[in-house]
Amino acid sequence: MEGTSIRATTTRVCVMNSTALKFKQNYLSFRKSVLLRSPMDTKSISQNSIRARQSTTTMTETDYKNELKIKDQGIKIRRRPPTGPPLNYDGPFEFRLVNEDDNTPRDILEEIVWNKDKEVSLLKEREPLATLKKELENAPPVRDFLGALRKSHLRTGFPALIAEVKKASTSIGVLRKDFDPVEGGAACLNVLTDGSFENLEKIRNAGIQCPFLCKEFIVDAWQIYYARTKGADAVLLIVAVLPDLDIQYMTKICKTLSLAALVEVHDEKEMDRVLGIEGIQLVGINNHNLGTFEVDISNTRHLLEGERGEVIRQKDIIVVGESGLYTPSDIAYVQDAGVKAVLVGESIVKQNDPGKGISGLFGKDISP
Numbered sequence: 125m126e127g128t129s130i131r132a133t134t135t136r137v138c139v140m141n142s143t144a145l146k147f148k149q150n151y152l153s154f155r156k157s158v159l160l161r162s163p164m165d166t167k168s169i170s171q172n173s174i175r176a177r178q179s180t181t182t183m184t185e186t187d188y189k190n191e192l193k194i195k196d197q198g199i200k201i202r203r204r205p206p207t208g209p210p211l212n213y214d215g216p217f218e219f220r221l222v223n224e225d226d227n228t229p230r231d232i233l234e235e236i237v238w239n240k241d242k243e244v245s246l247l248k249e250r251e252p253l254a255t256l257k258k259e260l261e262n263a264p265p266v267r268d269f270l271g272a273l274r275k276s277h278l279r280t281g282f283p284a285l286i287a288e289v290k291k292a293s294t295s296i297g298v299l300r301k302d303f304d305p306v307e308g309g310a311a312c313l314n315v316l317t318d319g320s321f322e323n324l325e326k327i328r329n330a331g332i333q334c335p336f337l338c339k340e341f342i343v344d345a346w347q348i349y350y351a352r353t354k355g356a357d358a359v360l361l362i363v364a365v366l367p368d369l370d371i372q373y374m375t376k377i378c379k380t381l382s383l384a385a386l387v388e389v390h391d392e393k394e395m396d397r398v399l400g401i402e403g404i405q406l407v408g409i410n411n412h413n414l415g416t417f418e419v420d421i422s423n424t425r426h427l428l429e430g431e432r433g434e435v436i437r438q439k440d441i442i443v444v445g446e447s448g449l450y451t452p453s454d455i456a457y458v459q460d461a462g463v464k465a466v467l468v469g470e471s472i473v474k475q476n477d478p479g480k481g482i483s484g485l486f487g488k489d490i491s492p
């Protein structure tokens with residue numbers, strides 16, 4: 125474990141040093157590409173540079189440095205179009221200065237995140253943090269998400285089930301009178317909110333007892349407070365989207381609110397980042413490839429092999445296998461790899477009888 129962190133730190137330091145050396149050169153060539161993209165006379169160049177300086181949409185030197193730092197961490201998801209407006213800027217997007225092709229999101233997650241920034245800035249205007257903090261007093265009591273996973277794993281001997289609920293109307297049945305997922309053996313629910321917490325509130329008001337993970341694309345700490353006021357017991361932090369410092373900061377906020385944080389990774393680089401951050405108790409391995417959106421459950425096994433698996437055991441981190449789990453042999457495969465919980469959507473949702481869906485998935489009735 126010591127060795128890992130020393131190596132990780134050394135690598136990061138080397139990368140930062142070389143970045144620092146290259147920064148001036150990169151920044152100059154970046155400025156040059158901004159100003160000299162097409163042949164212009166000196167007058168239009170200077171007019172352009174004045175306009176660029178006046179524009180709030182111009183990428184500043186600090187922005188550029190931050191982009192470079194984030195790239196060093198291997199974050200695939202860009203938080204906004206490279207030539208787009210500054211974060212939380214709501215005015216017209218008037219200037220496109222470089223590489224216009226890059227203004228198209230590269231994958232679904234990037235598209236979600238670009239829209240999310242705007243959505244959150246509007247929500248924050250309606251309900252500033254100070255107001256939310258007051259509302260926390262009236263929030264439904266928080267339930268122990270990690271405790272529920274541990275208890276279920278001990279009781280069944282299988283990975284604890286976090287059942288995904290996409291929409292109240294087509295959910296695994298939480299709003300159907302004849303089915304309660306807890307009775308079917310689910311330890312927790314994963315409620316897809318994506319901006320609207322109506323589902324989560326409805327399910328909570330329907331009296332479902334197990335803890336809820338709020339599946340929201342978190343880009344701002346404000347969303348964590350908001351999720352808690354709506355009754356979330358856990359939130360998702362997607363490592364592909366968030367720099368290390370945000371993960372550290374957000375996990376601390378979660379602790380102060382007694383929320384669990386499911387920190388989600390997709391690949392080795394993201395897993396290594398997470399293992400270098402103190403205080404993380406719950407890690408999800410998503411088997412979706414963000415680029416191709418293909419699902420491969422061997423991703424879970426691969427990320428838990430060797431030294432990484434050893435560090436996870438030493439730190440007593442609970443690992444959740446996410447996506448693409450359909451059969452008892454899939455469950456056995458990820459359990460052998462070291463997961464103590466699974467997050468499952470489609471294979472249960474698709475069943476007419478979700479209770480049978482759960483026992484079909486585990487090859488056994490796991491209801492309490």
Ligand SMILES: O=C(O)c1ccccc1NCC(=O)[C@H](O)[C@H](O)COP(=O)(O)O
Pocket residue numbers: 232233236288362410412446447448449467468469470471
């Ligand atoms: O992997 C992501 O980060 C992601 C980004 C945007 C949309 C969906 C994303 N992942 C898919 C899921 O999280 C699945 O819905 C969940 O793991 C359940 O999977 P399944 O059992 O295969 O329905």
